[in-house]
Amino acid sequence: MPKPFNKLTAIAAPIMRSNIDTDVIIRIERLVGNAVRGTLGKWAFASLRYLPDGSENPAFILNREPYRRAEILVTGPNFGCGSSREGAVWSLQELGIRAIIGSGFGDIFFANCFQNGILPIVVDKEIADGLAAEIEHTQGAGCISVDLEGQTITSPSGTRHHFEIDPRRRVGLLEGLDEVLQTLRRDDEIRAFQASDRHQRPWIHFAGKQA
Amino acid sequence: MLLEKPRRTLLAKIWDQHVIAHIGDDTDLLHVDRHLLHDLGGSRGLLDLKSRNLSVHNPELTFATPDHAISTARGRAGTIKIGQELLAALRVETAASGIQMFDIDEPGQGIVHVIGPELGLSLPGCLIVCGDSHTCTHGGLGALAFGIGSSELTHVLATQAIIQRRPKTMRARFEGRMAYGVTAKDLILALIGEVGAAGGTGYAVEYAGSAIRDLPIEGRLTICNLSIELGAKMGLIAPDEKTYEYVRGRAYAPQGEMWERAVRAWRKLPSDTDAVFDREVVIDVDKIVPQVTWGISPEHVIGIDGDVPDPRTFGDPTRRAAIETALDYMGLKPGAPIVGTPVDWVFIGSCTNSRLSDLRAAAEVAHGRKVAPGVRAWVVPGSETVKRDAVAEGLDKVFVEAGFEWREPGCSMCLAANGETVAAGLRSVSTSNRNFIGRQGPRARTHLASPATAAASAISGAIADVRMLER
Numbered sequence: 127m128p129k130p131f132n133k134l135t136a137i138a139a140p141i142m143r144s145n146i147d148t149d150v151i152i153r154i155e156r157l158v159g160n161a162v163r164g165t166l167g168k169w170a171f172a173s174l175r176y177l178p179d180g181s182e183n184p185a186f187i188l189n190r191e192p193y194r195r196a197e198i199l200v201t202g203p204n205f206g207c208g209s210s211r212e213g214a215v216w217s218l219q220e221l222g223i224r225a226i227i228g229s230g231f232g233d234i235f236f237a238n239c240f241q242n243g244i245l246p247i248v249v250d251k252e253i254a255d256g257l258a259a260e261i262e263h264t265q266g267a268g269c270i271s272v273d274l275e276g277q278t279i280t281s282p283s284g285t286r287h288h289f290e291i292d293p294r295r296r297v298g299l300l301e302g303l304d305e306v307l308q309t310l311r312r313d314d315e316i317r318a319f320q321a322s323d324r325h326q327r328p329w330i331h332f333a334g335k336q337a
Numbered sequence: 338m339l340l341e342k343p344r345r346t347l348l349a350k351i352w353d354q355h356v357i358a359h360i361g362d363d364t365d366l367l368h369v370d371r372h373l374l375h376d377l378g379g380s381r382g383l384l385d386l387k388s389r390n391l392s393v394h395n396p397e398l399t400f401a402t403p404d405h406a407i408s409t410a411r412g413r414a415g416t417i418k419i420g421q422e423l424l425a426a427l428r429v430e431t432a433a434s435g436i437q438m439f440d441i442d443e444p445g446q447g448i449v450h451v452i453g454p455e456l457g458l459s460l461p462g463c464l465i466v467c468g469d470s471h472t473c474t475h476g477g478l479g480a481l482a483f484g485i486g487s488s489e490l491t492h493v494l495a496t497q498a499i500i501q502r503r504p505k506t507m508r509a510r511f512e513g514r515m516a517y518g519v520t521a522k523d524l525i526l527a528l529i530g531e532v533g534a535a536g537g538t539g540y541a542v543e544y545a546g547s548a549i550r551d552l553p554i555e556g557r558l559t560i561c562n563l564s565i566e567l568g569a570k571m572g573l574i575a576p577d578e579k580t581y582e583y584v585r586g587r588a589y590a591p592q593g594e595m596w597e598r599a600v601r602a603w604r605k606l607p608s609d610t611d612a613v614f615d616r617e618v619v620i621d622v623d624k625i626v627p628q629v630t631w632g633i634s635p636e637h638v639i640g641i642d643g644d645v646p647d648p649r650t651f652g653d654p655t656r657r658a659a660i661e662t663a664l665d666y667m668g669l670k671p672g673a674p675i676v677g678t679p680v681d682w683v684f685i686g687s688c689t690n691s692r693l694s695d696l697r698a699a700a701e702v703a704h705g706r707k708v709a710p711g712v713r714a715w716v717v718p719g720s721e722t723v724k725r726d727a728v729a730e731g732l733d734k735v736f737v738e739a740g741f742e743w744r745e746p747g748c749s750m751c752l753a754a755n756g757e758t759v760a761a762g763l764r765s766v767s768t769s770n771r772n773f774i775g776r777q778g779p780r781a782r783t784h785l786a787s788p789a790t791a792a793a794s795a796i797s798g799a800i801a802d803v804r805m806l807e808r
Contacts, residue, residue, distance in 0.1 A: 142655075143659065144655070144659055145534050145535070145634045147634075147773045147774075149752075149774070149776050150773060150774050153775060153779070154753065154754045155753070155756070157377070157754075158377065158405075158417075158419050158423070158754055159419045159423065160380060160422075173774055173775050173779065173780075203535055204534055204535035204568065207534060207535065208470065208565070208566075208771060208773060209469075209470050209752075209771075210468060210469055210470040210484040210486055211486075212486035212487040212488060213487075230535055230538055231538075232538070232568065233538060233539065233568070233569075234470055234485070234565075234570060237485075238487075238488065242488070292362060292364070294360065294361035294364055305488075305492055305500065306491060306495050306496065309366065309492065309496045309498060310391075310495065310496060315358050315366075316357055316366075316368070316498055319357040319368055320395075323368065327354075327462075327599075327602065328598075329460065329591035329595050329596075329598070329599045330398075330460070333371075333398070333458060333589045
């Protein structure tokens with residue numbers, strides 16, 4: 127069940143390269159097994175974060191102060207594209223990330239964020255680039271504020287940007303709603319649909335059994 | 338009374354049939370007709386459900402098979418310990434919930450996106466989800482199919498339903514005829530090159546046009562498989578006579594009177610002729626040559642007769658930096674022809690290109706030839722059934738005689754979840770779907786191509802143009 131999200135003021139790290147895929151966020155072998163949660167933060171962005179000998183790559187932003195303490199990422203186009211692995215979101219969460227502001231996200235990654243109480247915000251590319259430039263200008267010291275209720279982002283210099291979000295997603299995050307339990311409240315509707323659909327499309331409901 | 342139906346797309350028709358409840362702006366609770374589980378996420382979802390004291394809503398609509406974490410060596414030798422544990426857990430948890438599992442060495446086992454169509458589980462007009470982004474593959478039969486995350490997987494197990502926002506619609510029309518050496522893989526790679534890796538984000542893509550109608554079903558599955566690589570979670574192709582012919586008689590397909598009813602319903606699915614799409618793209622198929630990727634995103638693709646891009650020729654600094662990063666990772670010279678780049682590995686397999694027709698295409702190239710010295714070449718059939726059919730045709734012998742390794746079905750080196758990897762710094766030509774950094778192993782270099790191009794590259798020891806091999 128996701129933790130509620132409302133307001134956040136935090137250090138933000140810009141990672142502006144296009145098409146950062148979920149394989150780059152977390153390699154698959156870190157996700158093989160049923161007890162991987164809690165072990166993933168260390169391996170987030172491993173190919174960027176560590177050199178081949180395993181030591182930290184000093185050039186990578188999350189290895190530098192103050193970005194090590196970032197709770198917000200500002201990202202380039204198509205962040206989180208590729209694989210559906212929810213472990214990508216878990217690894218960012220374990221790294222301490224709570225919101226991601228970018229000009230576009232992979233569809234499945236975007237949905238997975240909400241399931242874990244992480245707020246992904248889509249803004250125009252100019253806004254993302256502008257935020258990244260401001261952060262770099264303050265060498266990371268300038269915080270970004272996100273207000274989900276008011277749907278605003280405030281840049282380090284105080285510029286305020288409105289953002290759009292699906293109202294249902296917004297309420298879900300604000301209240302930390304459990305989608306499974308919410309849907310199960312509609313179980314009568316699900317069963318009624320199935321009862322009627324068994325007549326409409328019996329081949330769906332009797333797979334392999336020729337009733 | 339005049340009954341005027343709005344001009345509807347294939348997507349809209351399937352979508353509307355699955356709406357249980359309207360729950361928000363463009364957002365619906367949709368019925369899931371088929372939920373496919375695999376070894377990487379299946380038992381995790383079932384255990385998650387159990388820990389919440391919930392049970393599987395419709396086990397009879399849920400099917401499982403191991404594919405990701407099992408070894409593809411003979412006898413499944415060398416399956417990693419954690420892979421064995423996941424396999425054991427999948428067996429225990431599916432049995433406890435009454436879910437059918439297609440186990441290793443049984444007909445029916447295989448890559449989840451190969452077995453769905455093969456068994457007749459995936460049908461036109463049905464809604465299919467799986468915790469894997471390449472679920473879009475099943476759209477090749479006219480199904481609405483898409484990948485979901487772990488939380489959504491638990492939701493589907495518990496409710497047999499999924500909450501989705503209705504996507505925008507794009508139609509990609511492939512018009513013209515495919516030249517010699519050009520395959521379905523080349524068509525879809527060319528489209529990704531054209532619209533980019535985010536070109537389809539937020540869209541469901543319907544593939545249409547004369548070249549799509551001409552494609553056999555397995556080629557259509559390959560087309561839809563790569564939808565996610567252009568950013569589209571869903572890709573689909575209207576069912577037609579070829580589709581019905583393909584589905585007819587499969588183990589889980591309807592039969593007799595129910596079959597007739599189903600086909601009558603499926604015939605109503607294709608988009609109305611005047612249906613309107615949010616975006617239209619037209620691809621001139623006559624101009625497409627075999628494609629190969631040079632970089633670290635599927636959008637980094639060129640014709641096999643092309644040159645690796647030279648970053649210095651790009652004015653936009655972001656674009657230039659992106660190309661430099663990709664070339665540095667791939668170890669390629671700017672501006673050099675891609676043909677002739679020496680390769681260490683060739684992988685023929687994955688949910689993109691591991692079906693019988695793919696293996697036939699590769700075997701045709703391999704027949705009577707030898708894999709070049711120093712190249713390791715694997716053929717990993719997509720399913721136990723594909724394997725048996727290929728063996729019955731003698732394709733395994735063709736491959737083995739040519740020096741390829743003939744393996745057991747699974748995902749294998751496409752994503753290297755089972756420990757089958759390309760070593761750091763080595764170069765692979767792969768029929769899979771992703772050339773991401775480290776996808777086939779840490780610091781491995783991947784070039785995506787068709788089975789014919791991959792086989793030709795194995796023979797040549799370098800990236801090769803299959804059209805140039807002596808016939």
